[in-house]
Amino acid sequence: MSADEAEKALPDGSPNGADFSYARMMIEHHGQALVMTELAPERAASAKVKRLAERIAAAQGPEIGAMRGWLDSNGGKKHRGGHDHASMPGMATEKQLARLRAARGEDFDRLFLELMVIHHEGAVGMATDVLSQGNNVQVEEMATDVLAQQSAEIGRMRDMM
DSSP: OOHHHHHHHSOOOOOOHHHHHHHHHHHHHHHHHHHHHHHHHHHBOOHHHHHHHHHHHHHHHHHHHHHHHHHHHTTTTTSOOOOOGGGSTTOOOHHHHHHHHHOOHHHHHHHHHHHHHHHHHHHHHHHHHHHHHOOOHHHHHHHHHHHHHHHHHHHHHHHHO
């Protein structure tokens, strides 16, 4: 097979609707995680919870940037799709966020871990969905990273509860 034939035989990796939806939803989803982690330094009692929040923020901030970059590079502005972000898997409600903002010490730690486990489970579900429905290798790589990292963090958080 020639190089030209091999290139033509490659599957089309063009992004599809699932890829665009995933990137847009994960930007919003990670954004809420950053809101939650910003509360930990002043409210958490546990040094472990504070370090966990730092690690989550350190990972998800750059992931937001990567997903925005991917959308910009792949015509994401042309592929708009409305989503009810409140109904996204794992998203905390405004009432839950208000409770988290009001909590201090061990109450904060417990609520943060509970909400973040649910939040991460939602991200794992969305990553799993795009791995079966998406078409773009870059999105597949991002989703695989989210799946591995957040699954491991769920286990660590459950151990801390």
